[in-house]
Amino acid sequence: MGGAVSAGEDNDDLIDNLKEAQYIRTERVEQAFRAIDRGDYYLEGYRDNAYKDLAWKHGNIHLSAPCIYSEVMEALKLQPGLSFLNLGSGTGYLSTMVGLILGPFGINHGIELHSDVVEYAKEKLESFIKNSDSFDKFEFCEPAFVVGNCLQIASDSHQYDRIYCGAGVQKDHENYMKILLKVGGILVMPIEDQLTQIMRTGQNTWESKNILAVSFAPLVQPSKNDNGTPDSVGLHRIVxxxxxxxxxxxxxxxxxxxxxxxxxxxxxxxxxxxxxxxxxxxxxxxxxxxxxxxxxxxxxxxxxxxxxxxxxxxxxxxxxxxxxx
Structure with a gap:
């Protein structure tokens, strides 16, 4: 998925193209995209592809197309101080951009299935904090990542103001995702090849809107332990x-x-x-x-x-x- 805008020569050029095509529509989102160079999240030797509006995958490492991330960031309607959960947090690129908006009194959590990708995300986060000229210009809500399957979140976990799921959600898992959301919160996830924004308007009421046609790999189903039941992901250490x-x-x-x-x-x-x-x-x-x-x-x-x-x-x-x- 991608290819909606022209390729850029560098990160700023890519953001200019996303703005011109109306994928980036607000100043807050634009500032977050400009602050974090997408190329820094690519492996050496692949950086030339970073500024194309295309998804990229290498082994377990995956980045969605820039136009997708733009629509996600806009649809989340992020504000300082909110709590955010990234289901399938991957390289941490999106979580880090979100952290620039949430500020020091926000909450920024990510769950990622692959331990090697979590380590990759932590390395990229550390590099951004230590080396980026943009870091000192923001009050940052640093993301915290845990390894696990996002379909195995412990039942006593708290709810979040904003949630994004970066894998295709089947209809029978839709309600599972919704109950992780606070009343008044926003959930963005791909359902049936549509990137969908879901707003929780009451304890048992939601409003949904399709944003963009997409193609995402489906969520990985939980594996079972020796007792025949899936292990739960304990967020209690950070929640x-x-x-x-x-x-x-x-x-x-x-x-x-x-x-x-x-x-x-x-x-x-x-x-x-x-x-x-x-x-x-x-x-x-x-x-x-x-x-x-x-x-x-x-x-x-x-x-x-x-x-x-x-x-x-x-x-x-x-x-x-x-x-x-």
């Missing part, structure tokens, strides 16, 4: 943000965690910290723990933070324990 973060103001989040006072936290690294809204939480330097700073907060002085431990903030301590142990 606990829903329960906790809403109760913490930005001022409270700008505190330092003591590794000795909070043993459930002390062994985790900056990589564990960099999950969406937790960008502003750091480990303190007391008791031999390393002070960890994220890129977006590296300019803040050490004296602007005061230590806090699980005993002083039981809600936060409980969250850390349930999420990271």
């Amino acid at each position: 606990a943000i829903f329960d906790t973060w809403g109760s913490h103001s930005p001022v409270e989040s700008n505190k330092t965690l003591c590794g000795q006072c909070c043993p459930c936290w002390c062994s985790y690294t900056a990589g564990a910290l960099c999950m969406g809204t937790l960008l502003s939480i750091r480990l303190c330097s007391s008791h031999g723990s390393n002070l960890l700073k994220t890129a977006s907060h590296s300019s803040l002085s050490d004296t602007s933070f005061s230590p806090v431990c699980c005993q002083e903030s039981p809600r936060l301590g409980s969250y850390l324990h349930s999420t990271y142990t």
